[in-house]
Amino acid sequence: MTGFHWNERGELSADLLDEIDWLDHGFGTRHSPAPGWPIATVKQIHSADVIDAAGLSGDRGQGDALVTHTPGLAVGVRTADCLPVLLVDVSHRAVAAVHAGWRGSAEEIVERTIERMRETYGTNPDQLRAAIGPGIGKCCFEVGPEVARRFSRWHPELAASEKNHLLDLVDINHKQLEGAGVRPENISESGLCTMDRTDILYSFRKERENAGRMLAWIAIRK
Numbered sequence: 001m002t003g004f005h006w007n008e009r010g011e012l013s014a015d016l017l018d019e020i021d022w023l024d025h026g027f028g029t030r031h032s033p034a035p036g037w038p039i040a041t042v043k044q045i046h047s048a049d050v051i052d053a054a055g056l057s058g059d060r061g062q063g064d065a066l067v068t069h070t071p072g073l074a075v076g077v078r079t080a081d082c083l084p085v086l087l088v089d090v091s092h093r094a095v096a097a098v099h100a101g102w103r104g105s106a107e108e109i110v111e112r113t114i115e116r117m118r119e120t121y122g123t124n125p126d127q128l129r130a131a132i133g134p135g136i137g138k139c140c141f142e143v144g145p146e147v148a149r150r151f152s153r154w155h156p157e158l159a160a161s162e163k164n165h166l167l168d169l170v171d172i173n174h175k176q177l178e179g180a181g182v183r184p185e186n187i188s189e190s191g192l193c194t195m196d197r198t199d200i201l202y203s204f205r206k207e208r209e210n211a212g213r214m215l216a217w218i219a220i221r222k
Contacts, residue, residue, distance in 0.1 A: 003188040004131075009033070014131035016188040017088060017218075023095070024074075025086055025218040027133035027190065029200045032214075039074040039217050040066060044099050048107035050116040064104050065113040069094035069121055069220065076217030080202040081194050083135035083169055084216030085110055087117070089128055094121040095218045100135075102143065105172050106150040114180045125181030130188070133216050134201050137193030138168035141205075 007013040010033065011026035026035070040053040042063045049063035053075045066075035069089075075097045077084050082101035087110075089095070096113050098104075110130075117123035145161040152159035154175045155168075170189055177187050194203040204211040 002191060004190045004192075009035075012133065012190060012192075014086070014133075014188045014190075016129050016186065017086065017131050020088060020090060020129070022093065022221050023088060023218070024221055025131075026216070027084060027086075027131075028215040028217075029134075030198075030202050030212060030214065031200060034215070035074070035217060037074065039076040039215070039219075040068070041076050041078065041215075042066060044078065046101050046103040048104055048109040048112050050096075050109075050113050052116075052120065064100075064109055065096060065098040065116075067094065067096040067113065067117055067120060071220045072222040074217050074219035076215050078213035078215055079133070079135065079194075080204040080207075080211045080213050081136040081141075083173055084133040084214075085173060086131045086133070086216060086218045087113060087128055088130075088218070089117060089121060089123045091127040092121045092123055093220055094123060095220060097216060097218055100169070100173050102147060102167065102169060105169055105176070108176055110173055110176045111180045114177075114182070126183060128182045129186045130177050130182055132170055132173060132187070132189045134190050134192035134194050134197070134214070135169060136195050136203065136205060137170065138166050139193055140195035141167045141169065143167045
């Protein structure tokens, strides 16, 4: 686990984001308590829909990413194998929380979120920082050929796939972030696989109906 650490709330924090003094964030685990303040979330539908969180409180609407530049308004996503991705525009003080499962990743949800931030806040991807939290790793994420082929844009060897593959969602989202203009040095990855570390993380693929959900969230301090 490089570039991440445990914070005082029992969550994971990204060093890259902790350097920003007007920001707060956390990647929850199966043991961390719920945050003590309201967090805007959405009904997640494994889409590439991005929601402006202005005026939201609690679980409102549906989609798989939220953006905001409102101080004191936390936005979050729930995961249990899918990737949580937190984005910060350090120039315009805007943030986003993204739920990137394989369906959302195939539809380029992180790129769509960055485009929404560009349209709404004037975000320049060159000024973005991104933290990719725990999710299912390539070590454990076997998919069929029809799913694998959807990712041939980032892994051309999958274009004619006729067999199962181990899919690397972290690498795919990293490539999408770079493709959208985010600098490689401004992208941080936890390196933790949910299916491999069910001692501290939830994994739906491994635990099925017994799996809870972990909350990844981010907020601009008042």
